[in-house]
Amino acid sequence: MHCMRISRLIVLFLLVRWSSGTKDKRLVLHSDEDTAAAIQALTARIEQLVAQNNRHESEIQALKSGSVDGSVYTRWGRTSCPQNGSELIYAGYIGGNGYNTNGAADYICLSGDPLWGVYDDSAHPYALKIHGTEYQFAQQFSNGGAQFFGQNLQDHDAPCAVCRSSRTTNVMIPGRNQCYPGWTMEYWGYLVSGYYTHSSPTNYACLDANAEWEVGDGDDRDGKLMYLVEAACGSLKCPPYVEKREITCVVCSK
Known part of the structure; x- marks a missing residue:
């Protein structure tokens, strides 16, 4: 009972401070139950304010140190x-090794304004070559993939952009064109890779559904190539997948 009386006095003090700046707000405590409820409400509010203050302090420290989160x-x-x-x-520009040669598998986003270190412009037979990347959709679709990308992309050179999200985590999800709840979509598109009969190994990439190309570049010069990826039922479960249906993809952040 002694502790309850002390708690009640504390609550009364806080309520007086809270109500002193207003004319209309009044609260009368009739019982120990009223006091307990008031203490619970005040405690919850105090915890909320403390958490908010901690977040603000963390943001201030991050700005001071320059260590702002992102991905x-x-x-x-x-x-x-x-x-x-x-x-x-x-x-x-999207780059990679030639489609008919062994070498690195990755697509890579080459800078559009390169800078050079030490270099030797003479030919070297043992040097690994890096090429630009062409869209190769006409073999699958006579309109060069226009039903997927809104335009004929055949033989056009593929660009790229490296982006920084203000969110700390990002993931590419193959098989979906929407993010799961709680995630923010960066972009969606279609899964692409190299052709299975070509010598070059190639990883998968998520090509934007609104893909662009470099202006005036429609010449067929090959290099690294991109083909649409389709589902093959068997060890891949169908349903939910569908035989020969093009696979979507989405990049999400949180």
Whole structure:
């Protein structure tokens, strides 16, 4: 009972302070139950304010130290980043090894404004070559993939953009064109890779559904190539997948 009386006095003091600046707000405590309820409400409010203050302190310290959270991803097929809290680090060209040679498997986003160190411009037979990347959709679709991308992309050179999201984590989800709840979409598109009979190994990439190309570049010069990826039922469960249906993809952040 002694502790309850002390708690009640504390609550009365806080309530007086709370109500002193107003004319209309009054609260009368008739019992120990009223006091307990008031203490619970005040405690919850205090915890909320403390948590809010801690967040503000963390944000201030991050700004002071320059260590603002974020994550980086590549937007394949575009030269800009989405207007959703992401910013462009650089734009450039999708590169890789030639489609008919062994070598590195990855698509890579080459800078659009290169700088050079030490170099030797003479030919070297043992040097690994890096090429630009062409869209190769006409073998699958006579309109060069226009039903997927809204335009004929055949033989056009593929650009890219490296983006920084204000969110700390990002993931590419193959098989979906929407993010799961609680995640923010950076962009969606279609899964692409190299052709299975070609010598070059190739990883998968998520090509933006609104893919662009470099101006005036429609010549068939090959290099690294991109083909749409389809589902093959068997060890891949159908349903939910469908035989020969093109696989979507989405890049999400949180």
